[in-house]
Amino acid sequence: MQLFSTFDNSIYLEMAIATLEKRGIARNNIFAVPLDNRTEKKKLFDTIHRSDGTSLLDLGVALATAFSVVGTSIGFKLAWGPIIWGIISAVIGFSIGFIIRLFTEGAFNKQKRRLKGKHAEVILIIDCEESQGELVEEILWEHNAFGVAKIKETN
Numbered sequence: 001m002q003l004f005s006t007f008d009n010s011i012y013l014e015m016a017i018a019t020l021e022k023r024g025i026a027r028n029n030i031f032a033v034p035l036d037n038r039t040e041k042k043k044l045f046d047t048i049h050r051s052d053g054t055s056l057l058d059l060g061v062a063l064a065t066a067f068s069v070v071g072t073s074i075g076f077k078l079a080w081g082p083i084i085w086g087i088i089s090a091v092i093g094f095s096i097g098f099i100i101r102l103f104t105e106g107a108f109n110k111q112k113r114r115l116k117g118k119h120a121e122v123i124l125i126i127d128c129e130e131s132q133g134e135l136v137e138e139i140l141w142e143h144n145a146f147g148v149a150k151i152k153e154t155n
Helices: 011-022 058-075 082-116 130-142
Strands: 002-008 030-034 121-127 147-151
Touching: 002 011, 002 130, 011 030, 011 121, 011 130, 058 082, 121 130, 130 147
Parallel strands: none
Antiparallel strands: 002 121, 002 147, 030 121
């Protein structure tokens, strides 16, 4: 039976390995694989094939709506009329919202990522007998594993 688990690269990983060795799992049956950190910078703009879940357009569209309503209302008293002033104010509102969102995503989230200091995880692979499977899984969960998966060998 093989058990796969992911850990943060911390003292809990070392403690889990030491506990497994004390409980009878041989050192050559424990395999730890550290994952590499991302080397390329995160892209700010999404493509059709990749999206990070954040939108740069949401604040721009909301401000465009609000500005166009106000611009249209004021446009009844101005020379060019409500339609032209509604369009002009919508473009101004969208531009302001887009620039604000672009600045916050670029500056603040970049600083947050730097402060967070993303560390790569470690994949721990344990080869054991089926009778030891529950014990090994319990040890992994006790030592703050992010996730555990069991694969039973079929002959």
